[in-house]
Amino acid sequence: MNISIKVDGINNVIAKLNNARNIENALIRGGEIVRAEAQANCPKDTGRLANSIVVQSEGGNSVLIGPTADYGIYVEYGTGSKGDPSKPHTSKKGWVYFNERTGGFVYTTGQAPQPFLVPALYSQKDAVIEAIRQGLLAAL
Secondary structure, eight states: OOOOOOOTTHHHHHHHHHOHHHHHHHHHHHHHHHHHHHHHHSOOSSSHHHHTEEEEEOSSSOEEEEESSTTHHHHHHOOGGGSOTTSGGGOOSOEEEEETTTTEEEEEOOOOOOOOHHHHHHHTHHHHHHHHHHHHHHHO
């Protein structure tokens, strides 16, 4: 037994869903949710790190979400022996650096992780999926 179904206009729907710009816009919508949550959870001293978190398109089918401040990775994963051992920058046991604020040398074993970006993604997963879904539906 063969069953055949004809859907008028399906090619138009598929073309719209395959339109890279529509996919990109939907992904940016989802990325903005993660960005906002990451900014809210980001440790703040001066606010520079939180204010540097951006969403950038990667050409239609993916977006990057993260800080432009170069030290963001060290806050997220920690440093030295206190940091996440799976990250290469946490291999040092300790080191000395010059602190310009105090005018002296400081010995440190690093700082503990203060994750703000990865937890933002996981905590907002359902909202991100819904935003992407709504963004694709809006394109139709």
